[in-house]
Structure formats: C-alpha cells, structure tokens
Amino acid sequence: MKRLHNDVSTRRQPARADDAFERLFELAARLGDVMGRGLAERGMSIARAELVWVLRRQGATTQRELAETLRCTPRNVTGLVDALQAAGLVERRPHPTDRRAILVSLTDTGTAIANDWHADFQRGGARLFRGVSAADLATFLAVLDTVLGRLGDGPVAEEGGDREPRA
Numbered sequence: 001m002k003r004l005h006n007d008v009s010t011r012r013q014p015a016r017a018d019d020a021f022e023r024l025f026e027l028a029a030r031l032g033d034v035m036g037r038g039l040a041e042r043g044m045s046i047a048r049a050e051l052v053w054v055l056r057r058q059g060a061t062t063q064r065e066l067a068e069t070l071r072c073t074p075r076n077v078t079g080l081v082d083a084l085q086a087a088g089l090v091e092r093r094p095h096p097t098d099r100r101a102i103l104v105s106l107t108d109t110g111t112a113i114a115n116d117w118h119a120d121f122q123r124g125g126a127r128l129f130r131g132v133s134a135a136d137l138a139t140f141l142a143v144l145d146t147v148l149g150r151l152g153d154g155p156v157a158e159e160g161g162d163r164e165p166r167a
Contacts, residue, residue, distance in 0.1 A: 047072075062101045063078060
C-alpha cells in the first residue's frame with residue numbers, strides 16, 4: 001500500500017475518488033496494524049477490547065444490548081464476557097428492575113485499563129493531527145462524516161438518481 005500511496009501522491013493530477021478510497025484502505029490497514037500490535041502487547045483481542053471500550057462509554061449494559069451495539073450474536077457476547085470476567089475485567093450482576101436480565105460492567109481493574117487506553121487514544125490523536133489547521137481538520141471531519149454516513153450498514157450508496165447498477 002505504501003508504494004501505491006507514493007505513486008498516487010507524486011502525480012500532479014486532480015484528486016480522484018478512487019485515489020481517496022485507496023487511501024482509506026491504506027489508513028484502515030495501518031490503524032488496524034497499530035491497534036492490533038497494541039492490543040497484542042496487552043494480551044487482548046480486538047473483539048474483547050471493543051467490548052471493554054463500549055462498557056467504558058456506556059456503563060453497565062445488558063448482554064443483549066452489548067450484542068446489538070457490537071453487531072454480533074448474544075452467544076458471541078457471552079463468550080467475550082466469560083473471558084473478560086475470567087481475566088477480572090468485567091463483572092455480571094442482576095439488573096435492578098428486570099430479574100431476567102444481567103448487567104455487565106467493568107471492574108475497577110477493567111476501568112483502569114479502559115482509562116489507560118483512552119489516554120493512549122487521546123495522545124495518538126493529538127500526535128496524528130499535530131500541525132493540522134482547525135479549518136483543515138473541520139474539512140477532514142466533514143468528509144469523514146459523509147463517507148461514514150454513506151457506508152452505513154449496507155453497500156455504499158450515492159445520493160440522488162445517478163446510482164451505478166449493482167452487479
């Protein structure tokens with residue numbers, strides 16, 4: 001990917017959507033590598049880390065809500081919670097108003113780890129965007145919001161009637 005990026009960036013041509021899309025793939029690959037290495041150093045899988053991150057953001061949550069948020073099966077969430085509970089990062093307790101439901105929450109250890117990750121996350125963002133003007137950052141965020149909105153939960157769809165036929 002690095003070579004493709006360099007080939008594209010050295011050309012003096014107008015920006016093209018396929019060049020931007022290629023860069024998005026490169027960005028996803030690089031961020032995935034960085035995240036994967038960081039989690040591996042901590043003995044954590046991406047799926048388990050995502051569950052911890054969700055609990056940090058949302059607080060105590062039922063396993064059904066976790067499955068919906070993580071877009072996976074309740075059975076998968078059960079396995080993730082079992083592993084995180086065995087590691088001392090989460091705990092299960094009865095729901096205060098629904099006796100059929102169980103709430104999952106971070107333990108003190110899980111909270112400390114999640115807070116450390118959040119601090120790393122903030123430092124990483126500051127490092128990546130150091131020197132980028134507020135105007136450029138606002139444009140970047142607007143473009144990302146548009147792209148993410150178009151990705152949604154399904155195929156990339158264009159607004160209006162000029163959609164390309166599906167294969």
